[in-house]
Every structure is written in structure tokens, then in C-alpha cells.
Amino acid sequence: MFNLVLFGPPGSGKGTQSSKIIEKYNLAHVSTGDILRIEVANETPLGTEAKKFMDQGMLVPDEVVIGMISSKLDENPNAAGFIFDGFPRTVAQAQALDNLLDFKNHPINIVLSLIVSEDELKTRLISRGESSGRSDDNEEVITKRIKEYHAKTSPVADYYKSKNKLVEVKGEGTVETIFDSLCDEIDTIQPE
Ligand code: AP5
Ligand code: MG
Secondary structure, three states, X not given: OEEEEEEOOOOOOHHHHHHHHHHXXXXXXXXXXXXXXXHHHOOOXXXXXXXXXXXXXXXXXXXXXXXXXXXXXXXXXXXXXXXXXXXXXOHHHHHHHHHHHHHHOOOOOEEEEEEOOHHHHHHXXXXXXXXXXXXXXXXXXXXXXXXXXXXXXXXXXXXXXXXXXXXXXXXXXXXXXXXXXXXXXXXXHOOO
């Protein structure tokens, strides 16, 4: 079993790179942003609650997100491993994930952190906003998402650094070049 966290600020390319990694390594994709957007679209009670936070560029409360993850792991008992995209986003979420995975005896193997400048993040998200239909892809909310990232999410990088699991990867350049760098890192700890 191989468990990978793809870490980075909003717009760093987590979703883009996840879909390529999943295909190559046959992992199950766990994107809390995607799960939450489905809940919002289906107008479930969870989605209605989460939407209030997402539309403001704020993180959804930990207990909501942690509950979602636990059921997602149970839904995929035969997966070769998981790629976590956009989760964990707080140290409390990282600790909860460690607890869940320790219980299953399959800890996180590596955390790949995409490094992208703030100007590039904003350019990418504003440009995506022109076609994505995502309620959080406008300049005001993008600024709040990045602020929320610095306040609550960047400490997660230190958490994994202290466990010697964090590897930083340059997240600017072509999608293919970044993908090759990510695969190089995966292959050093998980030879094909
Ligand atoms: P989430 O859906 O996770 O959004 P995010 O982290 O803000 O990040 P994005 O999905 O916008 O960016 P990405 O890194 O996936 O980049 P992408 O590949 O799309 O979360 C949304 C909200 O849900 C949060 O604000 C929060 O409210 C809530 N939430 C989710 N998870 C939560 C959690 N765990 N706890 C609490 N709340 C949670 O790329 C971005 C754009 O750039 C695309 O248009 C892409 O085509 C383009 N692009 C990608 N790579 C490149 C490249 N190399 N060069 C040029 N353009 C590129
Ligand atoms: Mg994403």
C-alpha cells in the first residue's frame, strides 16, 4: 500500500497532477474539495453547511472533513493506495489522518509539496474562474483562500517535515515537467 499527500496552496496544481499520478500508479483519489462540491451540488445538509465556508474562501470545520475521509477510506478497501489532494489542511486533520492510517497499518509514505509563487497562483485561479463556474474562483475569494492557507494550512508542511516525510517540488513550468519531477520523487521511495 502506498499513501501519498499532494500538498500546496490553492491553484498550485494539486488536482491537475493528481489525475496524472492516479493513472500511472493506480491509486484512489481523495479530494476533499471535489467531495464537498458534490455535496453542495446535491444540496445535502453537509453540502449546505459547507457552502457557507467555501463561498467565503474559509476552511470547512475539521470535524466535517475528517468524518468524510474516514468513510472514503472504507469505500475503497482494495485500493493500491490513496492520493490525498487538498487534505489534510490543518494540523488537526493531519493528526486525524495519521490515526486512521496507523489503525490500518498503512501510514503516509510521502508528502509532495508544490511550490508556486503567489502571483502565479492568482493568475491561474483568475483565469480558471472565467470558465470553471466555481463560486470561489474570483479575485476577492482567491485572496481569502490564500490567506487561510498561510494561517491554517502551511503549518501542516512543518508537521510532515518533522516526520521527515515532506519533499518540496517546483510547481511552476509545464504540467509534464512538474509531473516528471513528482514521479522521480515517488519512484525513489516506491520503485516500480
Ligand atoms: P479545493 O477544491 O481543495 O481547492 P484549493 O486548494 O483552493 O485548490 P484548487 O483546487 O483551486 O487548486 P489545485 O491546487 O487543485 O490546482 P488545479 O490543478 O486545479 O478546496 C476548495 C474549498 O473547499 C476550500 O476553500 C475549503 O472551503 C473547502 N475544503 C476543501 N478541502 C478542505 C479541507 N481538507 N478542510 C477544510 N476545508 C476544505 O490548478 C489550478 C489552475 O491552474 C487550473 O486552471 C489548471 O489548469 C492550472 N494549472 C495547473 N498546473 C499548471 C501549470 N503547470 N501551469 C499553468 N497552469 C496550470
Ligand atoms: Mg483542486
